[in-house]
Amino acid sequence: MHQAEKPRGALGVVMGWLLERGNAQQNRATVEALEPPPGAAVLEIGFGPGHALEMLANTRPLGLVAGIDHSELMVETARRRLARRRGSAALDLRCGEARDLPFDDEQFDLVYAVNSYHQWPDKADALAEMAGVLRPGGDLLLSIRDFRMEGQFESPGKGATTALEAGERMKDFGLQVRTREVVHSPRRATFLVRGRKPGPSRRVPSTV
Numbered sequence: 028m029h030q031a032e033k034p035r036g037a038l039g040v041v042m043g044w045l046l047e048r049g050n051a052q053q054n055r056a057t058v059e060a061l062e063p064p065p066g067a068a069v070l071e072i073g074f075g076p077g078h079a080l081e082m083l084a085n086t087r088p089l090g091l092v093a094g095i096d097h098s099e100l101m102v103e104t105a106r107r108r109l110a111r112r113r114g115s116a117a118l119d120l121r122c123g124e125a126r127d128l129p130f131d132d133e134q135f136d137l138v139y140a141v142n143s144y145h146q147w148p149d150k151a152d153a154l155a156e157m158a159g160v161l162r163p164g165g166d167l168l169l170s171i172r173d174f175r176m177e178g179q180f181e182s183p184g185k186g187a188t189t190a191l192e193a194g195e196r197m198k199d200f201g202l203q204v205r206t207r208e209v210v211h212s213p214r215r216a217t218f219l220v221r222g223r224k225p226g227p228s229r230r231v232p233s234t235v
């Protein structure tokens with residue numbers, strides 16, 4: 028398995044560093060779009076070095092900051108990073124698989140993943156799990172990168188196709204889907220695919 032899909036060992040440490048820098052723009056744009064209500068419980072799948080979770084914990088009044096990643100190295104890295112977080116949110120970072128979430132049903136106000144969904148071998152199972160741990164009125168958000176030029180890691184426009192398919196899959200789980208595109212540069216954009224679980228919402232109206 029490629030290091031970006033499951034960082035491990037000495038090369039994994041380098042990969043964590045590369046993820047931190049390479050995905051900073053996408054993580055920032057994603058966190059800006061997240062709208063957890065005050066005191067919310069949030070869950071990130073595939074958090075890597077924990078950059079997005081740290082930004083959320085430092086800028087929003089959360090009750091619980093949780094995450095799951097199948098790389099033990101990334102769990103250790105993110106735990107060290109989040110130990111320095113501001114705010115009073117509880118922390119629960121675990122090693123595990125997206126397709127088998129060890130959390131209670133309807134426990135989270137917000138469940139999201141940044142630049143990880145495209146790596147999951149069993150996407151429908153993982154989305155079913157994510158929808159299951161989401162409270163009614165809560166949001167599931169997938170942040171999917173899209174390269175616009177040749178010479179990057181994957182073919183241009185692949186992210187757009189992945190985002191379209193992800194939105195269709197989310198509808199299968201009863202989520203109300205809206206997609207927004209954030210253009211970072213002529214080379215790179217991010218698709219934010221948001222699925223809202225029907226039910227009373229505790230948050231301010233969404234911009235996506």
Ligand SMILES: C[S@@+](CC[C@H](N)C(=O)[O-])C[C@H]1O[C@@H](n2cnc3c(N)ncnc32)[C@H](O)[C@@H]1O
Nearest residue numbers: 032033050073074075096097098124125141143
């Ligand atoms: C490309 S990195 C992105 C990390 C971080 N979200 C970011 O944007 O910098 C993908 C992360 O997802 C994790 N991951 C990939 N497939 C997974 C799966 N099936 N279950 C749990 N974690 C997974 C990897 O270990 C890795 O840390």
